[in-house]
Amino acid sequence: xxxxxxSGDGNPSRNLHPSxxxxxxxxxxxxxxxQQTATNSSVGSRSRRIRRAAYASMAYSAGHRRAWxxxxxxxxxCRRVRPVILPRRPxxxxxxxxxxxxxAEVLRKLVPGGTGMDYCxxxxxxxxxxxxxxxxxRLMQTVTDSISS
Amino acid sequence: MPIEMSSxxxxxxxxxxxxxxxxxxxxxxxxxxxxTSRASASKLLKxxxxxxxxLHREVDDLSDRLSDLMSTMDSNSPQxxxxxxxxxx
Numbered sequence: 001x002x003x004x005x006x007s008g009d010g011n012p013s014r015n016l017h018p019s020x021x022x023x024x025x026x027x028x029x030x031x032x033x034x035q036q037t038a039t040n041s042s043v044g045s046r047s048r049r050i051r052r053a054a055y056a057s058m059a060y061s062a063g064h065r066r067a068w069x070x071x072x073x074x075x076x077x078c079r080r081v082r083p084v085i086l087p088r089r090p091x092x093x094x095x096x097x098x099x100x101x102x103x104a105e106v107l108r109k110l111v112p113g114g115t116g117m118d119y120c121x122x123x124x125x126x127x128x129x130x131x132x133x134x135x136x137x138r139l140m141q142t143v144t145d146s147i148s149s
Numbered sequence: 150m151p152i153e154m155s156s157x158x159x160x161x162x163x164x165x166x167x168x169x170x171x172x173x174x175x176x177x178x179x180x181x182x183x184x185t186s187r188a189s190a191s192k193l194l195k196x197x198x199x200x201x202x203x204l205h206r207e208v209d210d211l212s213d214r215l216s217d218l219m220s221t222m223d224s225n226s227p228q229x230x231x232x233x234x235x236x237x238x
Contacts, residue, residue, distance in 0.1 A: 035219055047216035054208050103191055110201045120162065123169035126197060130176050133204045140211040147218045 019061070023132075024139055026057035031143070052076060058136045059112075067121070068129045071113025166190075173197055 030053035038046045056076050062069035104122055108114035111126050170190050174182060181196050188196070 031215070031219075035222065043213075043216050043220055046219065047212045050215050050219075051208060051212035054212060104194060106198045107194055107201075110198055110205075120165060120169065123166065123173060126201075127169070127172050127176055130173075130197070130201065130204070133201070133208075134176075137204055137207045137211065140208065140215065144211055144214050144218065147215070147222070 020135055020139070023058060023061040023135060026060050027053065027136070027139060028143070030057055054136055054140060058132050062128070062132055066125065066128055067113040067117060068111055068125050069132075075112065 031050065034046060034049050034053065038049060041049075055072055059069040059072035059076070064070050064073075104114075104119055107126060108122060111122065111129050114122055114125065117125065170193055174193055177196060177200055181200055
């Protein structure tokens with residue numbers, strides 16, 4: 001799948017949020033390829049591929065500019081992730097205050113890349129992650145509705 | 150948050166964090182927002198975690214549904230044509 005670079009590559013003043021049409025295009029391309037190549041596989045394995053495609057296309061659309069998308073792409077081992085020097089790459093934060101880490105412990109495990117960042121950054125990443133995840137869910141619902149109608 | 154901990158952080162950081170917490174609250178769907186309207190930060194974090202988990206479950210469910218639907222599609226069906234036409238536009 002052709003990796004679409006996110007909008008405003010390198011330009012800090014542009015909108016960081018991935019566009020919905022971009023996410024839709026990425027996801028539909030994945031679906032189309034799965035449809036062509038997985039005709040004989042089981043429903044379960046195709047479902048896993050679709051699930052993987054959902055997270056991969058979501059992370060591609062967000063690009064490298066977010067810690068969560070970068071962590072997701074690494075986890076999914078997408079080979080097309082360019083080894084770029086990231087100006088905003090999250091550094092492993094030294095444990096600051098024990099109370100601070102504990103209160104977000106569960107959240108850190110839910111947000112990709114959440115374990116290596118400070119509390120403030122975690123909250124920012126969570127907000128962006130939720131926005132993209134909700135958009136991806138709506139997108140999948142739309143596709144499902146239009147196929148089944 | 151214990152007093153001795155809060156004195157280590159600057160006021161600006163506290164404000165930033167409160168802002169980020171309210172932003173998170175605004176991202177919760179209406180049904181979840183009501184229970185956290187006057188909640189502590191930790192309650193809001195819990196609700197956020199619960200919301201993220203439910204979104205993950207929706208991705209799983211929708212993947213299953215799409216997989217089911219796709220097994221009934223062949224490459225010449227009208228649904229496949231829908232996908233192709235969306236990709237072309």
